[in-house]
Amino acid sequence: MAKAWVALIAFVFLSLPVAGAQGGPERSRNTSPAWSELTAQQREILAPLSKEWGDLDATRRKKWIAIAKRYPKMTPEAQERLQKRMVDWAKLTPEQRRAARERYQQIKSLPPEKRRQVNRQWRAYQRAVASQPDLSPSDPPVPPGQAATPRTPPSKAQ
Amino acid sequence: MTQPEDTLERRITGHLDRGADQIDAATRERLLAARERALLTYRATVPVPGFAWAGHAVSRVTGHRFHSLRNAVALAVVLLALTGLAIWISAGPANELAEIDAGLLTDELPINAYLDKGFDSWLKRGSR
Numbered sequence: 001m002a003k004a005w006v007a008l009i010a011f012v013f014l015s016l017p018v019a020g021a022q023g024g025p026e027r028s029r030n031t032s033p034a035w036s037e038l039t040a041q042q043r044e045i046l047a048p049l050s051k052e053w054g055d056l057d058a059t060r061r062k063k064w065i066a067i068a069k070r071y072p073k074m075t076p077e078a079q080e081r082l083q084k085r086m087v088d089w090a091k092l093t094p095e096q097r098r099a100a101r102e103r104y105q106q107i108k109s110l111p112p113e114k115r116r117q118v119n120r121q122w123r124a125y126q127r128a129v130a131s132q133p134d135l136s137p138s139d140p141p142v143p144p145g146q147a148a149t150p151r152t153p154p155s156k157a158q
Numbered sequence: 159m160t161q162p163e164d165t166l167e168r169r170i171t172g173h174l175d176r177g178a179d180q181i182d183a184a185t186r187e188r189l190l191a192a193r194e195r196a197l198l199t200y201r202a203t204v205p206v207p208g209f210a211w212a213g214h215a216v217s218r219v220t221g222h223r224f225h226s227l228r229n230a231v232a233l234a235v236v237l238l239a240l241t242g243l244a245i246w247i248s249a250g251p252a253n254e255l256a257e258i259d260a261g262l263l264t265d266e267l268p269i270n271a272y273l274d275k276g277f278d279s280w281l282k283r284g285s286r
Binding site for chain 1: 255256258263271273274278284
């Protein structure tokens with residue numbers, strides 16, 4: 001009897017990495033659930049993705065379903081931002097999404113005052129870009145009082 | 159069996175038979191009741207037909223038989239728990255991505271702020 005239990009538990013644990021391996025981020029080939037299998041509420045929340053849904057792999061579909069589950073608890077402002085950004089986000093390359101996540105997590109880890117400063121800096125940067133329309137992505141504006149320094153690589157996915 | 163052993167066996171069984179004939183009625187009743195109780199307990203441990211196929215299926219794989227309902231129930235509980243664990247592990251990457259992406263897509267900063275290398279340079283220069 002003991003051997004039977006050991007064999008059974010060993011079998012189940014050996015099969016666990018297979019289940020986990022499906023989920024290397026954005027690499028799963030299984031493509032369920034289909035759009036038609038979503039609930040009415042999920043379809044309503046994820047409506048901006050209806051055309052792209054067929055191209056998403058299983059991990060990304062599960063991810064969007066998990067986001068849809070959080071959606072009702074979001075503020076109206078956050079809900080609006082999410083709806084507007086969904087399609088742009090889905091169209092980015094995996095490398096761009098990975099880079100954006102890394103940068104987001106770096107900024108998120110800053111103290112609240114530093115984060116507010118980054119938000120202010122973004123608005124200042126936007127104004128600087130708008131006031132210098134002849135600048136190319138490889139020649140970004142510089143903060144007031146700063147001398148131009150060697151060029152940075154071109155921006156992606158503007 | 160050898161001759162002396164055969165003789166000894168006959169003598170023992172004869173002695174037991176004679177002893178059994180001499181048991182008083184009260185003792186006989188108690189023995190009978192005890193036997194019936196033992197038979198009832200034995201019947202209760204016979205596997206329920208609904209679980210029999212599962213026991214046979216596992217015994218084919220493991221070479222062991224599951225003689226009691228308790229083992230079958232314990233096995234079912236372990237299987238359910240491990241299946242739940244496997245599902246939880248497989249959903250891990252999606253939930254992890256959902257946590258990050260939900261924060262990123264609802265953040266005050268737009269997506270471009272995290273991708274714009276010009277803004278990255280702007281921040282680095284501004285912090286000098």
